[in-house]
Amino acid sequence: MAHDPKMHAEKDQMNCEKMEKHMQMMGKMDHSKMDMKDPAMKAMMTNMSKMKAMYQKHCVTSKSDS
Numbered sequence: 001m002a003h004d005p006k007m008h009a010e011k012d013q014m015n016c017e018k019m020e021k022h023m024q025m026m027g028k029m030d031h032s033k034m035d036m037k038d039p040a041m042k043a044m045m046t047n048m049s050k051m052k053a054m055y056q057k058h059c060v061t062s063k064s065d066s
Contacts, residue, residue, distance in 0.1 A: 016059030019051055 026048050034041050 016055065019055045019059060023048070023052060023055065 036042065036045075
């Protein structure tokens with residue numbers, strides 16, 4: 001599962017638009033078809049929760065406290 005090393009450079013400046021798209025995509029996925037015992041699946045889900053946290057921290061402005 002090799003991938004372009006350029007992807008790693010992008011990680012630091014992960015843009016909010018891209019993260020939002022990823023999260024919407026994940027939200028639309030059929031979780032019932034996923035094998036949660038699959039290590040790759042587990043890793044992806046862990047990744048998603050990290051991404052969500054990052055997204056909330058960097059991309060969601062703190063005007064929600066009104």
